[in-house]
């Protein structure tokens with residue numbers, strides 16, 4: 001037993017089982033949650049697939065149970081959203097039987113092992129595995145790694161389809177969704193009919209995973225989404241624990257799948273406060289080769305020092321396993337030699353928290369959005385797919401800490417937007433002020449009596465009743 005550990009009968013620790021969806025943006029918050037509960041005295045077991053497997057050596061105190069499923073990426077489409085949703089359904093199918101086997105084996109080690117297990121916390125995308133656990137008598141909680149607003153929209157999806165918002169026609173995209181302000185139709189994950197079937201299926205799985213669980217854990221907080229959280233509490237019928245921002249509240253070690261290049265942190269130290277443009281589009285978003293060229297020249301022509309994460313596989317049609325980063329346009333290196341750094345993967349939380357960083361050009365994945373909010377860094381949003389459009393909408397219209405860069409990237413467009421954000425006048429000054437205010441409100445949620453800290457206590461109590 002650890003000091004302060006939560007004990008079951010016989011003085012043994014309670015154990016929480018975790019199963020993250022094997023994507024970077026889902027693995028990080030799950031490991032942060034595991035770190036938080038481990039620090040509160042729970043033993044941790046992580047189930048994981050073979051592909052995108054965690055590095056066990058970084059988490060010596062945890063037990064790991066591999067579910068030996070190799071990658072099952074669907075073939076034949078270059079659309080990252082379609083590939084991702086089909087992959088999620090394939091992961092569920094591929095893991096089902098092996099997970100049942102592994103979990104049953106763990107539970108039958110002896111009766112005391114079963115008594116020790118408080119619950120399984122799985123990603124909301126893993127409905128099949130949550131069902132397996134419940135079938136074996138293990139209570140389940142769901143970690144939803146996106147925003148409350150996004151989950152609320154998912155819960156309303158059948159109504160939105162009935163009302164004709166989905167699938168959307170090209171001509172309707174700018175129309176507001178009156179039932180769910182500030183969303184427009186174009187902020188939904190699927191705007192056209194091509195993938196309506198598969199997306200509806202994934203959304204309905206997520207909502208069912210939540211409503212059939214013993215509790216929902218959200219990586220968000222009152223300061224960002226009080227109205228949305230109140231509506232989820234009212235409508236979902238399960239206890240809701242908003243305990244974000246997890247990357248700040250958890251002592252977890254890094255769960256980065258890619259090696260984070262730390263070689264330029266000294267370079268960052270040498271830059272003036274709030275002068276650096278940080279550019280990263282997360283682990284899955286992609287762009288065309290032509291957009292890469294415009295991104296490069298936009299960064300170069302902004303005139304600001306920059307740190308750009310150019311992930312292998314960022315350009316559509318290139319492989320993420322390629323050792324080489326996507327090629328930069330001729331002349332880019334000469335134009336920016338003294339002003340910028342291009343890396344393939346960065347320690348992003350640290351970078352955003354660095355005083356030299358003045359702006360974040362991001363795809364608006366939920367983790368990146370939260371990390372930026374916590375650091376008080378204004379956002380230039382260029383969402384790509386899934387929940388990113390909705391997150392960008394909140395950044396621009398609710399928190400008003402950033403601007404969206406829409407439409408085709410034509411020469412000149414990026415540097416105009418960067419100048420608006422980083423320049424001394426408006427709108428940049430207002431965005432910076434509100435970003436600092438939001439950062440302070442979020443810090444209050446994390447304080448001892450703040451909403452997130454109080455909810456962590458409630459979550460711990462809840463787990464002990466299961």
Ligand code: UDP
Pocket residue numbers: 023024025026028256260280281282283284285309344345346347348349364365366367368369371
């Ligand atoms: N990240 C990182 N290094 C990078 C870029 C991103 O460690 O160079 C991390 C980032 O801190 C975040 C996660 O990868 O926690 C990306 O999650 P997000 O939800 O923003 O986007 P996704 O990759 O799921 O689209």
